[in-house]
Amino acid sequence: MHPSKSSETDALLLAESIRTFAGSLSQTLIWYFIPEYGKQLSATAKNRLLALDATLIPFEIDNEALRFPFSCEASAAALAEQMSCGQTDFLVWMNTNTVMLQEPKEFLLQNGKSVGLRPVHHTLVGSRYDEPIDPFWTLIFSYCKVPENRIFPMMTHVDGTIIRPYFNAGLLVTRPEKHLLQAWRNTFFEAYPEPSFQELYQQDERYKVFIHQAILSGVILSALATNEIQELPPKYNYPLHLYAQDVTDHAPSCLEELVTFRYEGFYEDSEWMKIPAKEKLRQWIAKRIL
Secondary structure, three states: OOOOHHHHHHHHHHHHHHHHHOHHHOOOOEEEEEEEOOOOOOHHHHHHHHHOOEEEEEEEOOHHHHOOOOHHHHHHHHHHHHHHOOOOOOEEEEOOOEEEOOOOHHHOOOOOOOEEEEEOOOOOOOOEOOOOOOHHHHHHHHHOOOOHHHOOOEEOOOOOOEEOOOEEEEEEEEOHHHOHHHHHHHHHHHHOOOHHHHHHHHHOHHHHHHHHHHHHHHHHHHHOOHHHEEEOOOOOOEEHHHHHHOOOOOOOOOHHHOOEEEOOOHHHOOOHHHOOOOHHHHHHHHOOOO
């Protein structure tokens, strides 16, 4: 969570949606991690989050690392895992631009499963399963020491492409004792400055933006057998901002069908009330926007 109006609004929507709609999990602990770089949260956001019994946790991050995309997220996720070891069976990491609408029963992972996740929203830098593996993914799998027999096909969330394993970093359910998120942070911070990756950033800026997510995928595939990975249903982590592009047969007719959805500042659009939701939900959201 960053000290900005949009990030604070996102955080409030997420916390209030958990407390309102998460059923038996509605009173679970909520931790927000706030990178320290000289700015402070607004008093309004801070007070409202504390009233929701959320815990605000500041953490230090190197200024140089802060400038690299998604370094804060990897650092905060690792810290959350470190804090939760021995304290809980499951840790759920969610980006703040998430809203929960139903009880997330699948967050309680099945026996024998060590991580719950969703594939990426759409292909972008993903590696199509029916095509030769490209230099970027060859380097990712090599750097993370992924066994070849763990590279399986999966379908992207909205464009329905079959790709090599590439997981979305915005929603992860983990068993803290597996130390997956700490391994993600450590490997990511080791890898992203490497000259071999720097060369790829020059070829396509998207590699720089999404290497955090690719490294996460590699770390999980390296650490876990395929049968330890639980793919959550499409009702989780649904990308509202890509709704018009959804060509799959699991596209929702309205948001109320979803368990959690993601977005990119939808409430900043003056016509946001046209989102595919019923009036009751639209009004619930409207009352909570800063």
